[in-house]
Amino acid sequence: MRFYIFIFAFLFSLATIMIQRGVFFYTKYELLLSDFQNLLLALATGVTYIAGAQLSHRYWEAVGPRRAMVSLIIIQLILPLTAFVFPTAPVITAMVILYSIFNGMTWPIAESYSSAGLDEKGSSRAIGIYNLCWSTAVPLAVLLAGAAISAFKNGIFMIAGVIVVVSMGLVFFLPKVIPHHMASSADGTDDGKAISVEDMRGMLLSSRWSMGFSYALMQIxxxxxxxxxxxxxxxxxxxxxxxxFIDFARTFSFLIMSATVWWHGRKVFLACASTVLALGFAMAMFPDRIALIITGEIIYGIAAGFAYYSALYYAMVLSKASVGAGGSHESVIGAGFTIGPILVLTGKQCAVIFGFSVSTGMLFGFGPMALLAIPLSVFYLIPKRIETPAGRL
Known part of the structure; x- marks a missing residue:
């Protein structure tokens, strides 16, 4: 089962990124949309992605996981082919917004397939392979999108459609029922010390704040x-x-984390994640020197990979690989997709009103996110006082 879902993750991620990331290069270079219009499109896709992720569990329960994936993928085949036939701004905009709904419904099911039926260590290894599969496809998809737009213009949507067809064929090899039971394991860390459920919940919340922050920055x-x-x-x-370079760095982070369990239960790395994300984003977004931009992308990508991997791992272990946990995980991603553009759009409008520069407007949007995400990602790692018959500890 897992072999097919791993190959599916690579191919479907290839098609997804060609559409979700490649479309912004297409709208900028071919349709000549402004940055403001691209931000609005990014905001719309974030909202619909959240909706899709929230609907995923209900839809899966209604029709079954494999049937749900097949039907969702068929829709995600029709949409890019429509954009290929009618490559106008309104059609492509509508396509991407709708695509995000059904894409957000698909990934939680795939995530559940990837780690179901395993203990903590087995889940970590499976999630590691799964993350490497989809993340390896991301930089390749970005590169392929650029080449496709340069050579074939709207052919990017046809190429994505062909990849979706191949992806759908793999789904028929998946079982109709996802095994959710996970055997217990005391090996929560590399030194044999088990992670308490309370600590794991705190690390899940911390990593989700960092991951949401990373996707807010990613959408920007x-x-x-x-x-x-x-x-x-x-x-x-x-x-x-x-x-x-962002995506190559994130894949490198996944590779390191999948090869070891040294990071299990290590709160210090989660405490630093949001700060490193903010540093990398600032270096990638504000300078005009290529070397600084690439350095920022690499710093950001490594931290984003750590936050994502940690959030998915702790969610799958705590929930015993349920689709609902995958839906919550994807909803955090969608929230980041939404909040990032909202705050930057608001910040830029404030800059216009008060006569500040565009860069200052970007800071107005970026600053509040950093000031919220950094302390909260640390707060949930602090051990909580508990009630005992003798009083508080």
Whole structure:
């Protein structure tokens, strides 16, 4: 079962990123949309992604996991092919917004398939392979999107559709029922010390705050980096190459985490994650020097990979690999997709009203996110006082 879901994760991620990330390069370089319009599109896709993730569990329970995946993937085949036939701004905008709904419904089921039926260590290994599969596809998809737009224009949507067809074929090899039981394991860390449920919940909440923050920043980067590179006179093919350093760095982070369990229960890394994310984002977004942008992308990508892997691991272990946990995980991603563009759009409007620069407007949006995410990601790692018959401890 897991072999097929791992291959599916690679191929379907390839198609997903070509649409969800590649579309911003297409709208900037081919449709000539403004950064403001790209941010609005990013906001809309974030809202619909949350809706899809929340609907995933109900839909899966109604029709079964395999049937749910097949039906959702069929829709995600029709949508990009429609954009290929009618490559206008309204059609492509509607396509991406709708695509995000059904894409948000699909991934929680795939995540549940990837780690169901395993103990904590087995789950960590399975999630590691799963993360490597989908994340390896991301930089390749960004590069492929740039090449496709440069050579075939709207052919990017046809290529994505073909990949979706191949992905759908793999789903028929999955079992109709997902095994949810996980054998217990006391080996929560590499030194044999078990992680308490209370600590694990705290680490889940901390990692989710960092992960949500990372996706808020990712959506900003995804929608604005194409315009940044276009203004620098960089071609679409080279722009996607430069943008892919984020994803190569994230994959490297997944590779390290999947190879060991040293990070299990290590709160210090989670405490630093949001701060490192903020540093990497600032270096990637604000300077105009390519070397600094790439350095920021790498720093951001490594921290984003750590936050994502930790959040998914703790969620799957605590929930025994339920689709509901996968839906909650994807909802956090969708929330980040939504909040990031909202705050940046608001910050830029405030800058216009008060006569500040565009960069200052970006800070107005970025600053509040950092000031909220950094302390909260630390707060949930602090041991809580508990009630005992003798009083408080």
């Amino acid at each position: 980067l995804a929608s604005l980096i194409p315009g940044k590179f276009a203004d620098m006179g960089i071609s679409v093919a080279k722009a996607t190459l430069l943008a892919s």
